[in-house]
Amino acid sequence: MNIGFIGLGIMGSPMAANLLKAGFAVTGYDVSAERVRRLAELGGKGASGVVDAVAGADVVVTMLPDSPQVEEVAPLVVEYGKPNLLYVDMSTIKPETSREVARKAAAVGVRAVDAPVSGGERGAVDGTLSIMVGGAPEDVEAARPVLERLGTTIVHVGPAGAGQTVKAANQLVVGGIYGLVSEAIVLLEASGVDPAAGLDVLAGGLAGSRILDLKRHTMVKREFAPGFRIDLHHKDMGIALAAARAAGVSLPLTGQVAQLVAAARAQGHGSLDHSALLKVIERLNAA
Amino acid sequence: MNIGFIGLGIMGSPMAANLLKAGFAVTGYDVSAERVRRLAELGGKGASGVVDAVAGADVVVTMLPDSPQVEEVAPLVVEYGKPNLLYVDMSTIKPETSREVARKAAAVGVRAVDAPVSGGERGAVDGTLSIMVGGAPEDVEAARPVLERLGTTIVHVGPAGAGQTVKAANQLVVGGIYGLVSEAIVLLEASGVDPAAGLDVLAGGLAGSRILDLKRHTMVKREFAPGFRIDLHHKDMGIALAAARAAGVSLPLTGQVAQLVAAARAQGHGSLDHSALLKVIERLNAA
Amino acid sequence: MNIGFIGLGIMGSPMAANLLKAGFAVTGYDVSAERVRRLAELGGKGASGVVDAVAGADVVVTMLPDSPQVEEVAPLVVEYGKPNLLYVDMSTIKPETSREVARKAAAVGVRAVDAPVSGGERGAVDGTLSIMVGGAPEDVEAARPVLERLGTTIVHVGPAGAGQTVKAANQLVVGGIYGLVSEAIVLLEASGVDPAAGLDVLAGGLAGSRILDLKRHTMVKREFAPGFRIDLHHKDMGIALAAARAAGVSLPLTGQVAQLVAAARAQGHGSLDHSALLKVIERLNAA
Amino acid sequence: MNIGFIGLGIMGSPMAANLLKAGFAVTGYDVSAERVRRLAELGGKGASGVVDAVAGADVVVTMLPDSPQVEEVAPLVVEYGKPNLLYVDMSTIKPETSREVARKAAAVGVRAVDAPVSGGERGAVDGTLSIMVGGAPEDVEAARPVLERLGTTIVHVGPAGAGQTVKAANQLVVGGIYGLVSEAIVLLEASGVDPAAGLDVLAGGLAGSRILDLKRHTMVKREFAPGFRIDLHHKDMGIALAAARAAGVSLPLTGQVAQLVAAARAQGHGSLDHSALLKVIERLNAA
Incomplete structure (x- = not known):
C-alpha cells in the first residue's frame, strides 16, 4: 500500500518512520527540504510537493500545524488524489474545517476521516498515540491498519469532525x-x-x-x-x-x-x- | 483507651462503629437521641451531652457538619477535657477555625489536630477514608492508632489547619x-x-x-x-x-x-x- | 459625488437614505432585490450587483453583517473600484479583516478606512450614530463629509483596523x-x-x-x-x-x-x- | 437631640463634624483617643467608651470598618441604649449581620436601621453622600433628619439589611x-x-x-x-x-x-x- 505523508514535523516525522518500519511504501513531503531528506534516509521517498506526494497514493496522511495549513493542503489532496483515495487528516484543527474537508472530498469520491491524536512526541515515536477518529464507519475501518501502526488506542467516535x-x-x-x-x-x-x-x-x-x-x-x-x-x-x-x-x-x-x-x-x-x-x-x- | 465521639451522622456513625470494632471504649453523643441509642446497641456508651462525652476521655473525636457547630462544641471539649487530652476534629471546616481551636486548646494544655477526610459514606463504613492531618508531629503520631481504624491513607500535611x-x-x-x-x-x-x-x-x-x-x-x-x-x-x-x-x-x-x-x-x-x-x-x- | 452603497439592511437602508437626503448620488446594492427597489423609490439608483454599484463610484460604503460577507465583497470593491477610490467599510467585523482589506486595497491604490458604528437602528435613522474610524489621517478626512451625514460623533481612533x-x-x-x-x-x-x-x-x-x-x-x-x-x-x-x-x-x-x-x-x-x-x-x- | 457617634475614622470624623455643624449635640467615641480629642475641639463631647457614648443618646450612629467591629459594638448599643433608641449603623457590612442586629435590637425595643453610604471621603466632608437605608418605614423616617445632614440622596430601599x-x-x-x-x-x-x-x-x-x-x-x-x-x-x-x-x-x-x-x-x-x-x-x- 502506498502512503502519501504530508507534514514531517516533531509529530509527523516519527509517525512516518513508524509506517515505514511497518512495511508501507511512504512518500513524504514537508515545506522543509531537510525533513524530506531525513525521511528518504529512512527508506521513504521524498516528494517535491503536495501534489507529488498525493499522486499514486492509496492513502494520504496529513499532520499539519493548524486549520489554515489544512485548508491549503486539503484541496490539493482532494483534487489530485486517485479515485476512492482514503484521506486521513491527523492534524488538530477546528471540527468545522474537518467537516468541510469531508464534504468536499465526498463530492469527488475521496473518503476523508479526521484522526487527531494525543500522547505527544513520546507517543508518536513509540507508536502509542491515542487516536480519535471521525468519519464513515467503513472509511474508519479502512484506515485502521494504518492507524494501528501509529497508536495503541484507536476509537471511532462519530461522523466527520467527531475526532476533532x-x-x-x-x-x-x-x-x-x-x-x-x-x-x-x-x-x-x-x-x-x-x-x-x-x-x-x-x-x-x-x-x-x-x-x-x-x-x-x-x-x-x-x-x-x-x-x-x-x-x-x-x-x-x-x-x-x-x-x-x-x-x-x-x-x-x-x-x-x-x-x-x-x-x-x-x-x-x-x-x-x-x-x-x-x-x-x-x-x-x-x- | 477511652474515646469520646461527638457527631454520629452519616459519616460519624460508621466511624464510631469502626472504633468500637477495633476494641476502643467509645462514648458517643449526637443531638439526635436515636443516633446515640444506635451506638449504644453496637456496644458503645451513650452520653447525655458534649460534656458527658468528653469527661474521662483520653481522645475526643468530633465529626460535625460545619464551622458553627465546631465553634459551639470545641470550647466545651477544651474546657471539660482532661489534662493532656488529644482532640481530633474530623469535620470539614475553615482552616482558620481549626487554627483558632488549636490555639485555644494549646493554651490549656489540650492537644488539637484537624483531620478532615475524603472517601464519603462508603469510606467511612469500610474504614478506607483518606485522612489529611494538621497539627504538631507528636500529636499527629498520638492520633494515628485511632485514625488507622478509620482510614487507609493517613497523611500529616502540616501544622494546625493544614488538614483543612x-x-x-x-x-x-x-x-x-x-x-x-x-x-x-x-x-x-x-x-x-x-x-x-x-x-x-x-x-x-x-x-x-x-x-x-x-x-x-x-x-x-x-x-x-x-x-x-x-x-x-x-x-x-x-x-x-x-x-x-x-x-x-x-x-x-x-x-x-x-x-x-x-x-x-x-x-x-x-x-x-x-x-x-x-x-x-x-x-x-x-x- | 457618486456613492456606491452595498448592504441595505436595517442599518444600511436608513443610512443610504440619509446620504440621498444630503444630496449625494447613491447607487445601492443588496442581495435582496426588494431592498434595492426601495432605495430606488427614495431617489437612489439600483445596482444589479456589487460590481455595478462600485463602477463609477467616488466613494464606496459597505454595511454588511459579518467578516465573511466583507471578505467576499471587499475584493470586488478593490478590483473594480476606480483609481483612488475611497472605500469606507462600516460593518462590524474583526480588526484583522479590516487590516487585511486595507493592505490589499493600498496595493492597488484604493484608500480603505474602517468605520463601524454604534447607536443602533435609531441612530441610523436619525443620523446620530457614533462612528469609530480607523485609517490614514488624510483618508479619514476625505471620508468625513460622508460620515457627517450619518453620525454626530466621528472619531479618528488610529490606523486601519483601529475603528474595529x-x-x-x-x-x-x-x-x-x-x-x-x-x-x-x-x-x-x-x-x-x-x-x-x-x-x-x-x-x-x-x-x-x-x-x-x-x-x-x-x-x-x-x-x-x-x-x-x-x-x-x-x-x-x-x-x-x-x-x-x-x-x-x-x-x-x-x-x-x-x-x-x-x-x-x-x-x-x-x-x-x-x-x-x-x-x-x-x-x-x-x- | 443627642447623638452618640461611634467610629471617627476617615469617614466618621467628617460625618460627625457635619452633625455638629447642623446643631446636634454629638458625643463621640473611637478606639483612637486622638480622634476623640479632635471631635471635642469641634464642639462635640468625647466619650470614654461605647457605653458612655450610648448613654443618654436619642440616636446612635456607628461608622465602623467591618462586620466584626459591628458585632462587637452593636450588642453594647442595644443593651445600654435608652428605651426606643434609634440606632443607625452606617458601616458597610454583610446584610445578614444587619438583619441580625435589627432582630436583637427589636427584641429589646431598640429601632435599628442600616444605612451604608457611597461617595467616599469627599462625600463625607461635603455632606453629599448617597445613603441606602434598610429598616421599618417609620424608623427610616425618624432617621431622615439626621441622614439629611450627611447626604444628598437618601433612599429607603427595603427592610432591615436592604441598605447593605x-x-x-x-x-x-x-x-x-x-x-x-x-x-x-x-x-x-x-x-x-x-x-x-x-x-x-x-x-x-x-x-x-x-x-x-x-x-x-x-x-x-x-x-x-x-x-x-x-x-x-x-x-x-x-x-x-x-x-x-x-x-x-x-x-x-x-x-x-x-x-x-x-x-x-x-x-x-x-x-x-x-x-x-x-x-x-x-x-x-x-x-
Whole structure:
C-alpha cells in the first residue's frame, strides 16, 4: 500500500518512520527540504510537493500545524488524489474545517476521516498515540491498519469532525485540570502547607488525575520543560471555543481556561510545557 | 483507651462503629437521641451531652457538619477535657477555625489536630477514608492508632489547619473537574458525538481522572443519586474561598466553580450527587 | 459625488437614505432585490450587483453583517473600484479583516478606512450614530463629509483596523455591564429588596451608566424587545475574543461575558434585546 | 437631640463634624483617643467608651470598618441604649449581620436601621453622600433628619439589611466596570490604538458610565492615588459574595471580579485606588 505523508514535523516525522518500519511504501513531503531528506534516509521517498506526494497514493496522511495549513493542503489532496483515495487528516484543527474537508472530498469520491491524536512526541515515536477518529464507519475501518501502526488506542467516535470535537473536549479538560492544580498549589503554599504532601493526598483520592500522577512533582519544583507547549495548547483552546461556538453552546469554565492559557502566552511562556499555567496563577498572586 | 465521639451522622456513625470494632471504649453523643441509642446497641456508651462525652476521655473525636457547630462544641471539649487530652476534629471546616481551636486548646494544655477526610459514606463504613492531618508531629503520631481504624491513607500535611487547607484544595479540584467534564459532555452531545465513546478516549489519556473513571457512565446517563451531595460541596466551596481569602490569594477558576456549584443548589439539586453540576451546564444551554 | 452603497439592511437602508437626503448620488446594492427597489423609490439608483454599484463610484460604503460577507465583497470593491477610490467599510467585523482589506486595497491604490458604528437602528435613522474610524489621517478626512451625514460623533481612533478594535472594546464593556446589572437585579430580588429602588440608587452614584439610565426600568419589568439583538452581540463578542487573540492579550472578564451571551443565544433569546442577558442569570438561579 | 457617634475614622470624623455643624449635640467615641480629642475641639463631647457614648443618646450612629467591629459594638448599643433608641449603623457590612442586629435590637425595643453610604471621603466632608437605608418605614423616617445632614440622596430601599444589599450590588457593579474598562484599555493598547481616543468614544455611547467619565484619564495615565482603596473594595466583594450566598444565588461575574480584586491586593496594591484593577489585567499580559 502506498502512503502519501504530508507534514514531517516533531509529530509527523516519527509517525512516518513508524509506517515505514511497518512495511508501507511512504512518500513524504514537508515545506522543509531537510525533513524530506531525513525521511528518504529512512527508506521513504521524498516528494517535491503536495501534489507529488498525493499522486499514486492509496492513502494520504496529513499532520499539519493548524486549520489554515489544512485548508491549503486539503484541496490539493482532494483534487489530485486517485479515485476512492482514503484521506486521513491527523492534524488538530477546528471540527468545522474537518467537516468541510469531508464534504468536499465526498463530492469527488475521496473518503476523508479526521484522526487527531494525543500522547505527544513520546507517543508518536513509540507508536502509542491515542487516536480519535471521525468519519464513515467503513472509511474508519479502512484506515485502521494504518492507524494501528501509529497508536495503541484507536476509537471511532462519530461522523466527520467527531475526532476533532473529542480532541477539543480533551484539551479543555486538560487545560482546566492544569489550572485547578495550579490554584491548589498556590493555596497550599500561601497557607504554609507543603504542596508535595498535599498533592500526594489529592492524587490518591477523588481529585486524582493523570496530570497529578505525571506532573505534580515537576510543577511543585517549577520544572516546565516541554512536553506539550503552551503555544499549542493556546491554539487548541481557540479550537475548543470555536467548536463550542459552532455547536451553539456556552462553556463558562472553558472560556476562563482559554484566557488563562492566553495569559501564559502573553507572559512569554509559549515554549514551556502547558503545566506552566502555574506561572500565571502564581504571578496573579505575587507582590 | 477511652474515646469520646461527638457527631454520629452519616459519616460519624460508621466511624464510631469502626472504633468500637477495633476494641476502643467509645462514648458517643449526637443531638439526635436515636443516633446515640444506635451506638449504644453496637456496644458503645451513650452520653447525655458534649460534656458527658468528653469527661474521662483520653481522645475526643468530633465529626460535625460545619464551622458553627465546631465553634459551639470545641470550647466545651477544651474546657471539660482532661489534662493532656488529644482532640481530633474530623469535620470539614475553615482552616482558620481549626487554627483558632488549636490555639485555644494549646493554651490549656489540650492537644488539637484537624483531620478532615475524603472517601464519603462508603469510606467511612469500610474504614478506607483518606485522612489529611494538621497539627504538631507528636500529636499527629498520638492520633494515628485511632485514625488507622478509620482510614487507609493517613497523611500529616502540616501544622494546625493544614488538614483543612488540603481538604479545601481537594474540593476545589474535584468541583472543577466535574465542571470541566460537564462542559466536555455538553460540547460532545451538541456536536453530535456519542459522549460515552468520547469520554472513553479522554479517560485513557492525559485528561484522565478518578472522576472520569468512576462517574462518566452515570453522568452520561444523568444518574445523580448521591454520593456526596451538592449541598455539602457548596459548603466546601465556601470553605475554599474563605481559605483563599485568609491566605490572601486570588483563585480565578475556584471563584467560578463556586458560582456553578451555587447555581446547582439554587436550581434545587442540593440533594443530588455533586456530579449533577452537569445539570447546570446543560441548563445553561437548553432552549 | 457618486456613492456606491452595498448592504441595505436595517442599518444600511436608513443610512443610504440619509446620504440621498444630503444630496449625494447613491447607487445601492443588496442581495435582496426588494431592498434595492426601495432605495430606488427614495431617489437612489439600483445596482444589479456589487460590481455595478462600485463602477463609477467616488466613494464606496459597505454595511454588511459579518467578516465573511466583507471578505467576499471587499475584493470586488478593490478590483473594480476606480483609481483612488475611497472605500469606507462600516460593518462590524474583526480588526484583522479590516487590516487585511486595507493592505490589499493600498496595493492597488484604493484608500480603505474602517468605520463601524454604534447607536443602533435609531441612530441610523436619525443620523446620530457614533462612528469609530480607523485609517490614514488624510483618508479619514476625505471620508468625513460622508460620515457627517450619518453620525454626530466621528472619531479618528488610529490606523486601519483601529475603528474595529474600538468597536470591539465598546461591545465587551456593554455586554459586561448588562451582565453586572443582571447580577445586581438577581441579588436584590433574591434578598427581598425592590430592584427598581435599588437600581435608582446605583444609577445615581459611581455604579451609574448609560445602560442603567436607559434600561433599568425595562430590565426590571422583563421587557426585552430589541433594540440590539443578542444574536448580534454574540457575533460581536466573538469579534472581541478574536481581536484579543490577534493582539495576544488575555481578557478574563470578556471571556466570561462571551459565554454568558452564548448562553442567551443557546436558550433561544437570540432575537431579544441584549439586555436579555438578565434571563441567563435569572435562569441560573431558578428552581 | 443627642447623638452618640461611634467610629471617627476617615469617614466618621467628617460625618460627625457635619452633625455638629447642623446643631446636634454629638458625643463621640473611637478606639483612637486622638480622634476623640479632635471631635471635642469641634464642639462635640468625647466619650470614654461605647457605653458612655450610648448613654443618654436619642440616636446612635456607628461608622465602623467591618462586620466584626459591628458585632462587637452593636450588642453594647442595644443593651445600654435608652428605651426606643434609634440606632443607625452606617458601616458597610454583610446584610445578614444587619438583619441580625435589627432582630436583637427589636427584641429589646431598640429601632435599628442600616444605612451604608457611597461617595467616599469627599462625600463625607461635603455632606453629599448617597445613603441606602434598610429598616421599618417609620424608623427610616425618624432617621431622615439626621441622614439629611450627611447626604444628598437618601433612599429607603427595603427592610432591615436592604441598605447593605443595595450597597453590595453597587460595589459588585463598580468593581466589574473597573475590570471591563481595564480590559478595554489593555486591548486597545495591545492593538496599537490610542486608549484615550478609544475611551472617549466609549464614554459617549452605550458603554458610557460614571467610571469612564471620572476615571478614564487617570487610568490611561496610570494614576492610582485613592480615592477608594483596593483593600476596602476587597472587603466589599467579600460582602457581595456573602450576600449572594445568604440569598442562595449564583453570580458568575461577581465571583470573577472578586478574584481579580483579590489579585490586586495580593500584588500589593491594597492602598491604591480601586481603578488600579487595571494593574492586574495589565500584569496578566506583561512579558
